[in-house]
Amino acid sequence: MSLPTPAPLLVRNATLPDGRPGMQLLAEGGLIQAVAPQLPVPPGAVVLDAQGWLLSPPFVDAHFHMDSVLSHGLPRVNASGTLLEGIALWGELKPMLTEDAIAERALAYCDWAVARGLLAIRSHVDICDPRLLAVRALLDVKRRVAPYLQLQLVAFPQDGLLRSPGALANLLRALDLGVDVVGGIPHFERTMAEGAESVRVLCELAAARGLPVDMHCDESDDPLSRHVETLAFHTQRLGLQGRVTGSHLTSMHSMDNYYASKLMPLLAEAGLHVVANPLINITLQGRHDTYPRRRGMTRVPELLAAGVNVAFGHDCVLDPWYSFGSACMLEVAAMGLHVAQMTSSRGQRQCFDAITVNAARVLGLQGYGLDVGCRADFVVLQARSPEEAVRLRAQRLAVVSGGAVVARMAPATAELTLPGRPAHVDFTRQVAG
Ligand code: FE2
Numbered sequence: 403m404s405l406p407t408p409a410p411l412l413v414r415n416a417t418l419p420d421g422r423p424g425m426q427l428l429a430e431g432g433l434i435q436a437v438a439p440q441l442p443v444p445p446g447a448v449v450l451d452a453q454g455w456l457l458s459p460p461f462v463d464a465h466f467h468m469d470s471v472l473s474h475g476l477p478r479v480n481a482s483g484t485l486l487e488g489i490a491l492w493g494e495l496k497p498m499l500t501e502d503a504i505a506e507r508a509l510a511y512c513d514w515a516v517a518r519g520l521l522a523i524r525s526h527v528d529i530c531d532p533r534l535l536a537v538r539a540l541l542d543v544k545r546r547v548a549p550y551l552q553l554q555l556v557a558f559p560q561d562g563l564l565r566s567p568g569a570l571a572n573l574l575r576a577l578d579l580g581v582d583v584v585g586g587i588p589h590f591e592r593t594m595a596e597g598a599e600s601v602r603v604l605c606e607l608a609a610a611r612g613l614p615v616d617m618h619c620d621e622s623d624d625p626l627s628r629h630v631e632t633l634a635f636h637t638q639r640l641g642l643q644g645r646v647t648g649s650h651l652t653s654m655h656s657m658d659n660y661y662a663s664k665l666m667p668l669l670a671e672a673g674l675h676v677v678a679n680p681l682i683n684i685t686l687q688g689r690h691d692t693y694p695r696r697r698g699m700t701r702v703p704e705l706l707a708a709g710v711n712v713a714f715g716h717d718c719v720l721d722p723w724y725s726f727g728s729a730c731m732l733e734v735a736a737m738g739l740h741v742a743q744m745t746s747s748r749g750q751r752q753c754f755d756a757i758t759v760n761a762a763r764v765l766g767l768q769g770y771g772l773d774v775g776c777r778a779d780f781v782v783l784q785a786r787s788p789e790e791a792v793r794l795r796a797q798r799l800a801v802v803s804g805g806a807v808v809a810r811m812a813p814a815t816a817e818l819t820l821p822g823r824p825a826h827v828d829f830t831r832q833v834a835g
Pocket of ligand 1: 465526618
């Protein structure tokens with residue numbers, strides 16, 4: 403399927419993320435052609451009046467699992483709520499999966515994503531099933547949504563590269579079929595040594611094939627888990643700077659502060675990207691604690707201060723690990739802000755960046771942003787600023803992909819019937835500072 407070539411699109415009266423109000427943007431030929439306070443209306447152009455609301459680049463999800471999405475309750479729910487029961491439950495579900503069912507659920511989720519202004523997703527796909535059903539299904543979905551949503555796939559050995567028989571061979575087959583990124587899960591291997599060995603093997607494989615790497619890494623509460631150190635080491639040794647991502651890194655929450663202070667500059671030096679998954683980390687980590695109960699999210703503000711690119715991912719929606727979610731990256735940012743206590747103006751903006759520009763850097767997206775020459779992908783949010791968008795999980799009034807309006811949402815409002823009070827309220831508010 404391809405979208406019909408859209409007419410030129412002129413967006414009027416938009417507020418940009420840098421605070422400039424009353425701006426106009428012209429999209430034509432799939433690209434942003436002009437951004438200025440005043441632009442002529444080209445013949446035949448569609449005019450979209452943003453009514454002063456925020457015009458933002460689209461949301462980007464740096465870490466997702468599209469093969470399990472919307473499978474909640476199949477064949478049962480996760481009673482303990484733990485990561486390990488989730489992995490066991492996924493193992494029970496795998497033999498029952500069909501390619502059509504995986505594709506149907508993934509496409510339904512992509513509809514939600516587009517409606518929410520989420521136009522690029524990096525999804526891990528489990529390659530431990532020798533049938534590679536999920537790989538084939540998601541490669542097909544990737545082709546089908548390509549006209550309006552960029553889907554990137556990571557070959558993910560969920561049951562362990564070395565622990566699961568045949569995983570390496572399956573991973574190679576998945577890459578041969580067209581999967582984009584090399585994945586891993588060193589903390590799930592049998593020993594720390596095997597975990598480290600899996601990191602070496604996978605990084606060398608990525609270097610040989612010229613592919614990026616994105617590993618689930620140290621997703622535990624174990625303060626002695628050290629796989630991200632190994633990932634940074636091999637990244638540097640093989641010259642993979644800027645192409646490698648450490649996902650989750652939850653053990654860093656529990657690490658000794660001295661060791662963390664040594665580790666973070668090493669990650670920066672290796673040009674590692676980091677992805678935290680606030681909704682999942684806050685619900686899955688700390689499950690073995692009594693009180694105090696650890697939050698379990700990695701050290702986001704400290705990593706940013708060390709110069710590391712940190713993005714947020716949704717990770718899961720309605721699946722064996724997480725019974726919630728609706729493709730709302732603003733909900734992800736809001737949770738990240740709370741868990742990391744990033745409540746300052748700067749912290750709030752950094753959380754918005756974590757679901758937009760920083761996530762785009764993780765995926766290596768070309769032409770992302772609102773500058774002239776960028777892809778004509780953007781979203782009009784019912785908010786005056788990125789901070790307000792996060793606070794309100796703002797309505798996506800219009801979503802534009804490739805210069806075409808692909809989704810619209812009604813503004814959020816409410817009717818009041820209180821004497822002496824206005825008949826309508828909205829929840830936006832101009833605030834100082
Ligand atoms: Fe994940």
